[in-house]
Amino acid sequence: TVKPRLFSGMQPSADSLQIGNYIGALLQWKEMQQTHDAVFCVVDLHAITVAQDPAKLREATRRTAAQYIAAGIDPEASILFVQSHVQAHAQLAWVLNTITGFGEAGRMIQFKDKSASQGADKTTVGLFTYPVLQAADILLYDTNVVPVGEDQRQHIELTRDLANRFNTRFGETFVLPETQIQKETAKIFDLQEPGNKMSKSASTDKGVVWLLEDPAKSAKKIMGATTDSDGSVRYDAAEKPGIANLLTMFSSLTGRDIPSLESEFGTGGYGTFKKALAEVVVETFTPIRDRALELLDDRAELDRILAGNADRAAEIADRTLATVYDRIGF
Ligand code: ADP
Ligand code: NA
Numbered sequence: 001t002v003k004p005r006l007f008s009g010m011q012p013s014a015d016s017l018q019i020g021n022y023i024g025a026l027l028q029w030k031e032m033q034q035t036h037d038a039v040f041c042v043v044d045l046h047a048i049t050v051a052q053d054p055a056k057l058r059e060a061t062r063r064t065a066a067q068y069i070a071a072g073i074d075p076e077a078s079i080l081f082v083q084s085h086v087q088a089h090a091q092l093a094w095v096l097n098t099i100t101g102f103g104e105a106g107r108m109i110q111f112k113d114k115s116a117s118q119g120a121d122k123t124t125v126g127l128f129t130y131p132v133l134q135a136a137d138i139l140l141y142d143t144n145v146v147p148v149g150e151d152q153r154q155h156i157e158l159t160r161d162l163a164n165r166f167n168t169r170f171g172e173t174f175v176l177p178e179t180q181i182q183k184e185t186a187k188i189f190d191l192q193e194p195g196n197k198m199s200k201s202a203s204t205d206k207g208v209v210w211l212l213e214d215p216a217k218s219a220k221k222i223m224g225a226t227t228d229s230d231g232s233v234r235y236d237a238a239e240k241p242g243i244a245n246l247l248t249m250f251s252s253l254t255g256r257d258i259p260s261l262e263s264e265f266g267t268g269g270y271g272t273f274k275k276a277l278a279e280v281v282v283e284t285f286t287p288i289r290d291r292a293l294e295l296l297d298d299r300a301e302l303d304r305i306l307a308g309n310a311d312r313a314a315e316i317a318d319r320t321l322a323t324v325y326d327r328i329g330f
Helices: 019-035 054-070 088-097 102-106 109-118 130-139 150-170 215-223 241-254 258-265 270-297 299-328
Strands: 005-010 037-042 079-082 145-148 178-181
Touching: 005 019, 005 130, 019 037, 019 145, 019 241, 037 054, 037 299, 054 079, 054 270, 054 299, 079 299, 088 130, 088 299, 102 109, 102 150, 109 130, 109 150, 130 150, 145 150, 150 178, 150 299, 215 270, 241 258, 241 270, 258 270, 270 299
Parallel strands: 005 037, 005 145, 037 079, 145 178
Antiparallel strands: none
């Protein structure tokens, strides 16, 4: 049987991923690469819709790819490639731009939010057509499933509309992708400010566990996490957000359910619980960090993996683009 094709993109992230990315995205992708024919793309073309420093962008792209491989995206079972290495993305995006309504693109909430926060002078036309490039990414690979957060739902709807429109006008060409909204249960919060999502743009370094930091430092951050004075280890997101967050982390990283963690650690004190979680974090991320640093030290090896994967991606994407060009009269 043929596995459904899955497409997912990730932005090149400047330095290191944080463990929210690992738990909220990577763990799910690792699972889905067993059951899907998965295509993962580091979206550097999307990244330049806001100003980037060239040397930093190049480095961020490689670091991101290295961390995804180290964390378990298998570049042989799946395809893991860099968007700018496959020419068809920009080419199909142009074609799709010509069947996208100006008003239709203007209704995208993410564009409205981002352009409002940047101001009209800084907002590029590239940012405006960002969702059209995203549609090209997805449609090039005959994608069946796109796993995304709720904030991306509108972009996948646009992708389906564009695919439908093209198919109606020019003949059956594109597969219509299904949106698969990722479950919210795996949301990780800042260790210092458990009301905020853990994020690379957090205000303090102490609140964020980085994939590439010294694991001893990660352990220290877990030990210093904000809790409460109640003293019992139980899941109560409203009253005890700090402890609830640590329980979510523990459960996600070990596969153990929260009730079993509550009964093991409930009355043993926060210190004991945090120490056990710190050990889990160190055990999980030490080999990932080692592998990522190894890949980043051996530039030739990483470049070889990415070039081979770009070839595999291009083989699929070029076929789709050739059909599109033929249909529209090129
Ligand atoms: P960041 O907030 O660090 O900039 P991104 O917004 O680039 O992260 O998110 C990349 C992926 O990681 C998305 O799929 C997002 O849902 C997931 N993710 C990011 N932060 C978290 C978090 N704190 N908890 C769960 N998932 C997260
Ligand atoms: Na973000």
